[in-house]
Amino acid sequence: xxxxxxILSHSIFSALCAAALCYQxxxxxxxxxxxxxxxxxxxxxxxxxxxxxxxSKYSFGKRPSLYPFVHKNIxxxxxxxxxxxxxxxSFYYLSNLYIYVAIAILLTLLYxxxxxxxxxxxxxxKAGVLKTFLLAFTWTYVTVIIPAYPVLFTETKAVIxxxxxxxxxxxxxxxxxxxxxxxxxxxxALQSLATNxxxxxxxxxxxIAFILYxxxxxxxxxxxxxxxxxxxxxxxxxxxxxxxxxxxKEQRYLFYYFVVDGLMLFSxxxxxxxxxx
Numbered sequence: 323x324x325x326x327x328x329i330l331s332h333s334i335f336s337a338l339c340a341a342a343l344c345y346q347x348x349x350x351x352x353x354x355x356x357x358x359x360x361x362x363x364x365x366x367x368x369x370x371x372x373x374x375x376x377x378s379k380y381s382f383g384k385r386p387s388l389y390p391f392v393h394k395n396i397x398x399x400x401x402x403x404x405x406x407x408x409x410x411x412s413f414y415y416l417s418n419l420y421i422y423v424a425i426a427i428l429l430t431l432l433y434x435x436x437x438x439x440x441x442x443x444x445x446x447x448k449a450g451v452l453k454t455f456l457l458a459f460t461w462t463y464v465t466v467i468i469p470a471y472p473v474l475f476t477e478t479k480a481v482i483x484x485x486x487x488x489x490x491x492x493x494x495x496x497x498x499x500x501x502x503x504x505x506x507x508x509x510x511a512l513q514s515l516a517t518n519x520x521x522x523x524x525x526x527x528x529x530i531a532f533i534l535y536x537x538x539x540x541x542x543x544x545x546x547x548x549x550x551x552x553x554x555x556x557x558x559x560x561x562x563x564x565x566x567x568x569x570x571k572e573q574r575y576l577f578y579y580f581v582v583d584g585l586m587l588f589s590x591x592x593x594x595x596x597x598x599x
Contacts, residue, residue, distance in 0.1 A: 330579040332401050333371035339583055340367040342590035343465035343488070349593055350542065350551070351470055351480055358415045359469060365408035366423075367464070370430045372402040374437070381437045422468050429460040454500055454515035458493040480545055487538035490531040491589070494562065497528060498569045498582050532563060554596035558589045 329335050341364040348355050375398050380391060392399050413423065433456050466485045467474070474481055500515050501524065515524065536559050543552040562585055569582065 337368035339586035346590040362412035369405035462489040490535035550596040550599040554592035
């Protein structure tokens with residue numbers, strides 16, 4: 323199981339899920355797929371997450387000198403560097419996306435700012451609700467806007483509808499992780515949606531998010547008159563709600579990093595299967 327733990331803990335699985343959501347965006351908006359775009363989404367997600375883990379470990383650790391820290395976290399460092407090179411290589415063939423990519427980098431840096439070892443970052447740790455919404459927005463931006471750039475101004479309604487559905491989908495996943503991390507976040511003086519609202523309020527937010535996710539998702543499939551995709555989406559919606567209900571009970575590591583994150587892969591897989599009919 324070591325290899326599985328490595329894949330999950332170093333965000334390789336999350337990066338694969340991001341690439342899968344990119345495929346889903348391309349298919350639902352009827353955009354021709356480009357392999358280099360999948361590589362870019364995969365490597366950029368892998369790079370940003372390993373960067374986040376390194377910043378987090380340094381910020382909440384004893385802050386040793388650079389060499390001991392890198393040596394102790396060599397796997398994260400190597401993946402960060404390799405993913406960074408892969409991102410730069412794939413971006414070379416996507417140079418027309420530089421504005422969209424610059425915005426994505428800015429969003430990633432904003433999300434990681436509360437962890438930076440600077441005094442001003444301590445104040446940012448109190449922006450709990452914004453932290454959760456920002457992460458959901460960043461995931462949505464990267465997996466919708468970047469792959470959808472060829473039709474942003476020609477299929478605007480469809481792009482917006484998919485953006486709304488994807489945002490509330492990601493918000494639910496982020497909130498599930500926030501709920502799991504309540505104790506750790508409080509220990510490090512970090513705030514999130516789950517630490518800032520009551521359990522009843524959080525459940526109300528999840529219900530509203532789920533309703534909006536379903537409404538936007540159904541409307542998108544209705545726009546294109548795709549019955550098979552509509553059925554696949556409704557099945558995905560039932561799976562999302564079931565996983566959320568299971569998350570209300572105490573769960574282990576694999577549930578969050580494989581099952582909850584795996585909902586992204588499940589959603590994309592349902593789209594792929596429905597495309598065969």
